[in-house]
Amino acid sequence: MHFFDQVADWFTTSSNWSGAQGIPLLFWHQLELSxxxxxxxxxxxxGLGVILGHTGRGGLLAVNAANAFRAVPTLALLTLLxxxxxxxxKWNGFLAASIALTAxxxxxxxxNTYVGMREVDADVRDAAKAMGLTGGQVLRRVEAPLAVPFxxxxxxxxxxxxxxTSTLAAYVSYTDLGTYVITGLNTNNSILSFSGAILxxxxxxxxxxxxxxxxxxxxxxPLRRPGRRGLLPARPGLA
Amino acid sequence: MTPDNVHxxxxxxxxxxxxxxxxxxxxxxxxxxLVQHIKLSLIAVGIGIVISIPLxxxxxxxxxxRGPVFGVASSLYIIPSLALFVILGPVTGFVASYETAEIxxxxxxxxxxxxxxVAGLDAVPPDARExxxxxxxxxxxALVRVDLPLAxxxxxxxxxxxxxxxxxxxxxxxxxxxxxxxxxxxxxxxxGYNTPIIVGLVLSVALAGIADLLLVGAQRxxxxxxxxxxxxxxxx
Numbered sequence: 191m192h193f194f195d196q197v198a199d200w201f202t203t204s205s206n207w208s209g210a211q212g213i214p215l216l217f218w219h220q221l222e223l224s225x226x227x228x229x230x231x232x233x234x235x236x237g238l239g240v241i242l243g244h245t246g247r248g249g250l251l252a253v254n255a256a257n258a259f260r261a262v263p264t265l266a267l268l269t270l271l272x273x274x275x276x277x278x279x280k281w282n283g284f285l286a287a288s289i290a291l292t293a294x295x296x297x298x299x300x301x302n303t304y305v306g307m308r309e310v311d312a313d314v315r316d317a318a319k320a321m322g323l324t325g326g327q328v329l330r331r332v333e334a335p336l337a338v339p340f341x342x343x344x345x346x347x348x349x350x351x352x353x354x355t356s357t358l359a360a361y362v363s364y365t366d367l368g369t370y371v372i373t374g375l376n377t378n379n380s381i382l383s384f385s386g387a388i389l390x391x392x393x394x395x396x397x398x399x400x401x402x403x404x405x406x407x408x409x410x411x412p413l414r415r416p417g418r419r420g421l422l423p424a425r426p427g428l429a
Numbered sequence: 430m431t432p433d434n435v436h437x438x439x440x441x442x443x444x445x446x447x448x449x450x451x452x453x454x455x456x457x458x459x460x461x462x463l464v465q466h467i468k469l470s471l472i473a474v475g476i477g478i479v480i481s482i483p484l485x486x487x488x489x490x491x492x493x494x495r496g497p498v499f500g501v502a503s504s505l506y507i508i509p510s511l512a513l514f515v516i517l518g519p520v521t522g523f524v525a526s527y528e529t530a531e532i533x534x535x536x537x538x539x540x541x542x543x544x545x546x547v548a549g550l551d552a553v554p555p556d557a558r559e560x561x562x563x564x565x566x567x568x569x570x571a572l573v574r575v576d577l578p579l580a581x582x583x584x585x586x587x588x589x590x591x592x593x594x595x596x597x598x599x600x601x602x603x604x605x606x607x608x609x610x611x612x613x614x615x616x617x618x619x620x621g622y623n624t625p626i627i628v629g630l631v632l633s634v635a636l637a638g639i640a641d642l643l644l645v646g647a648q649r650x651x652x653x654x655x656x657x658x659x660x661x662x663x664x665x
Contacts, residue, residue, distance in 0.1 A: 193519055261593055261637040263600040265611060266630035269618035273444075273626075354509030361604060362618065371515055375604060380518055387512035398507050 193381070200385045211369070213389065220366035220393060223359065224352045227288050231295035231348055236341060239300045243307020243337070244329050253304055256297035264294050264355045272362035283364035291355055295348040299341070306340025307333055335410045342405040349401055353394045367393060444622055451624045459613065463632055466609025469599045470640075472531055474592050477538030482584070484539075485546030486572065495547075502543050505536035510601045530602040537598060538591040545590075549583025550576055578652075585648040589641055596637045600629065610636075 200206060207213050235256075242249035271286040272278050278286055310333050318332045360368030370386025373379070452459065488495040508516070513533040521529040553576050561571040577584075603611030610629040617625030 258638075261597065261634045262630060263597050263611070263614065263633050265600045265603070266614045266626050266633070269614055270623065270626045270630070273618060273621045273623070350507055354511075357509045357511050358601065358604075368511065371511055372604070375515070383515045384518055387515035390512040391508045391516065394507050394509055394512075395504075 193384075196381045197385050197388075200381055211365075213367075216365060216367050216369060217389070217393065219364070220353070220356050220368070220390075223284065223287055223291070223356050223364065223366060224349065224397065227291040227295055227352050227356075228345060228349050230288070230292045231299050231352075232345060234292070235296035235299035235344075235348075236303045239303025239341075240307060240329070240334070240337075243304045244325075244333060246308070249304045249308070253301050256300045259293070260297045262293075264290060265358055265361075267293060268355075268358055268362050278363075283359065283362060286362060287356065287359035287364045291352050291359070294355060295352050298347040298351070299344040302340045302344025302347070303337060306337030309340065310336045339405065339409050342401070342408060346398065346401045346405065349397055350394065353390075353397050357390050446623055447627050448624045451622075452628060455625075459628060459632070462608070462610050462612050462629075463636070465607070466596070466599050466611075466633070466636065469527070469530060469534065469602065469607065469609055470592065470595045470636075472527075473534035473595045473599075474538060474588065476531065476535045477542055477591055477595075478588065480535065481539055481542035481587075482546055482577075485543045485550070486577075488543065489547050489550040498543060499540075502540040506540040508536075510537065510598050511604060514602065514605045527607070529605065530599075530607050534595050534598060534602075537594055541591040541594065542584075542587045545583045545587025546580060549580030549587075552583065553579045581652045582648070585644060585652070589644050592640050592644060593637050596633060596640060600633060 205212075209215070238252065242252055267290040268287065271290050272283065274286075277289070280286070314332060314336070315328060318328045323331065356364075356366055357368035357371060360366055360372045367386055367389045371383045371390065374381070374383025374386060484498050488498040505513070510533060513536060514529055517529050517532055521532070557575055557579060558571060561575040566574065599607075599609045600611030600614055602608045603615045608615065610633045613625040613629035613632075617623065617627075617629070
């Protein structure tokens with residue numbers, strides 16, 4: 191039988207769509223891990239970026255440190271955490287994977303948030319202050335909305351990297367769509383690994399597309415531009 | 430000797446954060462991995478540049494081309510690396526080969542390089558181009574002697590990001606049997622020792638740092654007029 195017929199067979203076999211190794215559950219596992227990671231990265235990286243951007247102090251140092259950290263290969267971070275006995279077996283590998291991936295996702299979000307906050311026009315900020323807004327109000331009503339497109343560019347870059355890397359989490363015992371790929375590679379089952387790779391690619395495309403829509407929805411109306419602006423990651427980075 | 434014995438001789442029975450004797454004992458292996466890492470990265474970035482610049486010029490000149498070029502490059506960029514290595518299987522015959530790894534690695538450089546080159550060409554001041562036309566430059570001559578040199582700071586920024594990305598991604602090719610320094614990482618994971626993973630991590634970061642310094646140096650030579658200005662856009 192031709193290779194692609196066998197792949198089609200794999201996708202139409204009903205046992206692959208249910209149970210502990212079924213596509214829906216593993217898809218959910220990968221989504222669960224990715225969403226958790228992006229949430230915490232947004233909390234830490236975004237939070238720090240907002241504080242540094244608002245006060246304007248120490249930001250460049252933090253941004254440079256964050257970017258230097260991006261050179262660390264994720265596979266190294268994942269495997270290193272996964273062989274530490276205190277972390278490795280927690281929640282079926284979820285803990286090790288989520289720590290490594292969060293560390294990876296923070297730099298792009300931090301950098302973009304900081305840059306977004308600094309890009310806010312000084313005149314706009316002054317006008318807001320002149321109207322009697324307090325520091326907190328300036329942050330909430332002026333700086334934060336205007337920084338949204340930048341923050342979201344960071345979230346999109348981070349999310350694409352996180353989904354890509356959560357595939358590698360399967361190598362260190364977490365079970366998600368990457369498990370098909372890794373198992374297939376380890377057992378020389380090219381049909382399994384190829385099918386898994388297709389699923390992973392579909393998931394990545396879905397995440398990228400839904401974040402594009404979310405960015406548009408969250409961007410203040412006057413800042414929206416027609417066309418395909420924002421389709422590209424602000425600065426393509428490590429995955 | 431069973432594999433377990435080999436590991437305990439090499440690394441001892443305890444698992445400290447780092448053990449120097451592993452580095453000295455395994456130096457030839459580490460060196461081999463390092464060389465493979467450099468080779469895989471250099472070829473990927475080199476081919477990436479050769480493909481990207483003409484595509485970027487076309488995408489910049491002809492708006493019709495821009496959509497498809499960015500579409501294909503973004504799709505390649507969005508597909509996770511491990512998946513892309515595997516999806517190329519039917520094309521390259523399911524063997525862990527340099528071809529499989531390089532095609533995928535080059536795929537990741539395209540979006541970064543094309544994006545930056547087009548941004549650089551877009552940023553060329555119209556005055557400069559008009560001056561070139563007034564001096565009698567043909568469109569091609571203007572492109573080669575005016576537009577592309579003026580876009581160099583952006584192109585270099587792209588090459589720097591692409592190089593850092595590729596050096597990081599090469600480690601993933603360890604899962605399809607290549608990997609350069611990634612082999613140290615998977616080896617450390619398989620036998621449960623920190624040291625080889627740290628070796629892979631540190632050398633990979635060092636390699637990225639050195640490559641970046643070299644590129645900054647090359648840029649200073651190639652773009653002498655930009656020395657006093659900040660050439661990289663801080664868009665994160």
